[in-house]
Amino acid sequence: MISVTDLRKVYGEFVAVRGSSFDVEPGEIFGIVGPNGAGKTTTLKTLAGLVEPTSGETTVAGYDAADPAMRSHLGFLPEESPLYEDMTAHSYLRFFADLYEVPREVADERVADTLDRLELEHRDRRLGDVSKGMKRKVAIARSLVNDPDVLIYDEPASGLDPLTTNYVLEFTKELAAAGKTVVFSAHNLYHVEDVCDRVMVMNRGAVVARGTVPEIREEYGITEYHVYTTVPTPETAPAGERHRAVVESMDAVEIVRESAERAGGIVDDIRTREPSLEEVFLDIAADGDALGPRTVDGETERGTPDGAPSDHTPDAPEARR
Numbered sequence: 001m002i003s004v005t006d007l008r009k010v011y012g013e014f015v016a017v018r019g020s021s022f023d024v025e026p027g028e029i030f031g032i033v034g035p036n037g038a039g040k041t042t043t044l045k046t047l048a049g050l051v052e053p054t055s056g057e058t059t060v061a062g063y064d065a066a067d068p069a070m071r072s073h074l075g076f077l078p079e080e081s082p083l084y085e086d087m088t089a090h091s092y093l094r095f096f097a098d099l100y101e102v103p104r105e106v107a108d109e110r111v112a113d114t115l116d117r118l119e120l121e122h123r124d125r126r127l128g129d130v131s132k133g134m135k136r137k138v139a140i141a142r143s144l145v146n147d148p149d150v151l152i153y154d155e156p157a158s159g160l161d162p163l164t165t166n167y168v169l170e171f172t173k174e175l176a177a178a179g180k181t182v183v184f185s186a187h188n189l190y191h192v193e194d195v196c197d198r199v200m201v202m203n204r205g206a207v208v209a210r211g212t213v214p215e216i217r218e219e220y221g222i223t224e225y226h227v228y229t230t231v232p233t234p235e236t237a238p239a240g241e242r243h244r245a246v247v248e249s250m251d252a253v254e255i256v257r258e259s260a261e262r263a264g265g266i267v268d269d270i271r272t273r274e275p276s277l278e279e280v281f282l283d284i285a286a287d288g289d290a291l292g293p294r295t296v297d298g299e300t301e302r303g304t305p306d307g308a309p310s311d312h313t314p315d316a317p318e319a320r321r
């Protein structure tokens with residue numbers, strides 16, 4: 001449904017996106033995460049045809065992203081979406097439906113249905129007078145007036161209270177279950193982990209990891225084993241009435257077991273601690289300096305145009321650097 005090959009965007013001398021490649025399958029929820037300035041919004045705006053890439057190919061719903069015909073298949077939710085404050089939700093959405101040339105009757109039904117599904121109250125109140133959560137819901141409804149196949153949502157839950165956030169994320173899942181393809185960016189990794197089928201991590205303009213969350217965790221995170229023994233061993237520290245060693249491999253667990261048995265005790269519990277996506281992410285982001293300078297000149301000096309791998313096998317987490 002979406003195919004991006006060697007996407008590169010340079011502003012003046014500054015390299016905002018350094019050659020990223022990824023595919024998104026129909027009905028998939030694909031998350032783009034990364035620290036501030038990583039290049040997430042630039043990537044999303046390129047998909048939406050709002051930013052012209054410096055080089056690379058971007059296909060959305062079978063069209064080049066720059067092709068105006070693509071727009072009718074796309075719903076784009078920008079990070080900030082100022083609404084016309086004097087309009088009501090209803091008149092505002094109708095206005096957009098008209099822009100997309102949706103026949104009046106279809107538009108009325110679709111708008112009412114979407115507002116019902118979003119449980120939007122106060123439909124006839126001025127948009128200037130409604131809460132931030134409601135405004136976001138109206139912006140989401142706007143992204144759906146043309147019944148698009150592809151939804152591109154930049155930080156859909158940014159700045160919302162936990163209840164509305166949850167609502168928006170569940171709604172996103174429903175849209176994908178109904179067959180829509182969703183690409184969204186987020187800072188909150190818990191949301192990404194909860195909602196996305198696959199994730200791409202960007203840092204300093206480069207794609208540094210991608211795959212399912214378990215794949216990324218396996219590739220980049222370190223699983224810790226907490227090994228509890230009945231006797232002290234050189235590897236353990238006191239932990240309540242027992243002793244505990246924190247190790248990172250099963251071989252190390254065996255060493256603790258042998259030490260405990262030599263000391264006349266046993267290992268009586270082993271617990272596995274998976275790193276959170278947040279921990280994995282911080283670890284990946286900490287490697288950002290290794291990506292090198294972010295200017296066209298800096299890249300030439302390094303002798304590599306991209307600084308990051310850009311193969312087209314989205315299921316395989318990439319090697320770092």
Ligand SMILES: Nc1ncnc2c1ncn2[C@@H]1O[C@H](COP(=O)(O)OP(=O)(O)OP(=O)(O)O)[C@@H](O)[C@H]1O
Binds near residue numbers: 014015043
């Ligand atoms: N029009 C522009 N002109 C010059 N530089 C730009 C422009 N748009 C973005 N940039 C720069 O490109 C880099 C990537 O920006 P982008 O908005 O894509 O990052 P982001 O990952 O979405 O960040 P955030 O999480 O802060 O929204 C940033 O350093 C930004 O300052």
